[in-house]
Amino acid sequence: MKKWIISLISTILVWGAGLFVFFYIKETIPNKLTATSELTVEATATEEKDSTDLKEVIHHTQKLVVKIQLADGSLGSGFLYNNKGDVVTNAHVVANVKDVTVITSDSKEFSGTVIGISQETDVAVVRVPGLEGTEPLPIAKNRKGEIGDEVLALGSPLGLQNTVTTGIISGVDRDLDIEPFHYEDVYQISAPIAPGNSGGPLVDSKTGEVLGINSAGSEKGAIGFSIPIMSILSLIEGWIQTPMATLPQVNLGTEGYAYDEEYSLEDYSSYLVAYFYESLNYGDYVTAYSLLGSSWKSGLTYENFRGGYLDTLSVTIDDLSAKSSGDNSTVVAIISAEERSNGSTILSKYKTTYEIRYENDQLKLISGKAEKIN
Structure with missing residues (x-):
């Protein structure tokens, strides 16, 4: 009799536990399944953060693109590369001069000094003490652009500051020669490069990162050429660490550069x-x-x-x-x-x-x- 009572009590306890688990699963688990996943929330937040509005990219980039003016009135563009006040531009923009005037997007003028320039690659660096401490543009140091990438070409074409042209990378690994420079593995872009655009940044329209330096335009059609920033990082960093004591003479050719074209x-x-x-x-x-x-x-x-x-x-x-x-x-x-x-x-x-x-x-x-x- 005692054994029978113990067995009955054990059976009741087992049934009770089973019923409890059944109703717990029925009432609680569906609610948990329909609740917002923390992983989903994190993924959504990341996607929103990575997706930058085009106007926001343009607005931010324009602030850090400058107009470079020489004593003879020649114009070009450049962009802030680091927080030391170093501006990257084309060699043909600042060829054979040491001192230039740098004009920011809010029309402030600063004195700049060329601290590095190449006779073979169309790149130069101008140091602008007045811009020291300013947050620079993000640089795509570890990746190259690909065909179809949507890009922005920023600069001061025809002297009109803060101009943006849109396009895509329409070709890669292009080689061309415009004396005295050799352009190797450059981007071909559908965004036109007009006089004064030279030296401005080619920017990924989605991330805002600088992919290249706008360097030359075609006489026929809306085609431009941009030097990949990755390919010239060693030159730029070298001049920043050790500025040139004496600048070399650059013998510019007479054809090929956008600013050499005649405009009415x-x-x-x-x-x-x-x-x-x-x-x-x-x-x-x-x-x-x-x-x-x-x-x-x-x-x-x-x-x-x-x-x-x-x-x-x-x-x-x-x-x-x-x-x-x-x-x-x-x-x-x-x-x-x-x-x-x-x-x-x-x-x-x-x-x-x-x-x-x-x-x-x-x-x-x-x-x-x-x-x-x-």
């Missing part, structure tokens, strides 16, 4: 208008406003200028023509503007006319008017 006032004026609309498309109203002449600005505050474009979502230039007479130029642009109106989006066409001329040695939009067309 019509070309410059057309570029200025295109840059104006490009700035608006990026939401960079400060730059767009800075392109206006003093007489236009005197009757138009920045706040009113910006307010006039806040409902303009995008502008596409359908046609552009320019005519010049003496020092004055007239540019006529047919544009399509995507605009907000009463809670909806509409597409409107305009004929815009701009009068352009030099003001204090800088080309400016002196006046402009727009006519809505069908």
Whole structure:
């Protein structure tokens, strides 16, 4: 009898434990399975961190791209390489000079000294003490770009600072010679390189890392060539550690470089208008406003200028023509503007006319008017 009671109690305990486990699994495990996974949250956060907005990349990069000006008025571009104030550029931009003027994106001017330059590879380094301590651009030191990579070419084409052109790496391992330099295994890019773009960075549009130095443009088509930054790191680092005591003479050829091309006032004026609309498309109203002449600005505050474009979502230039007479130029642009109106989006066409001329040695939009067309 005693054994029977012990057996009954054991059986009840086993059944009770089983029922407890059953209901625990039924009620608790499904809730745990539908709860947010910590691994999923971490992965999502990482993906969001790695995916950088294009405008953010452009905005950050532009701050660290500089215009390099020589005493004879020649212009080029460069970018901040480290926090010592060292700027990387092309050798043909600063050939046969020691002292240059470096102008930042906010129009501040600093004195720079060439501390390294090559006679064979089109690269040089300018030290700018005034930029010491500034955080530099990230450099892709351990990887090369590949065909199809989306890139940004930044610089000061035609002297217009903070200009961005977009494209892809359309070819790799290209070799070419432009006396006295030999370009080996360079990138071919679809982003055009205009006068003054030389020495600016080629940037990965997704990560913001510098992939190369924009160095030469083709006379035919929108093709540029950029030196991979990986291939010249030893040169750059060598000059930074041990600046050249004496700079070698560089015998530049007469063909091949973008800044050697002849441009008319019509070309410059057309570029200025295109840059104006490009700035608006990026939401960079400060730059767009800075392109206006003093007489236009005197009757138009920045706040009113910006307010006039806040409902303009995008502008596409359908046609552009320019005519010049003496020092004055007239540019006529047919544009399509995507605009907000009463809670909806509409597409409107305009004929815009701009009068352009030099003001204090800088080309400016002196006046402009727009006519809505069908």
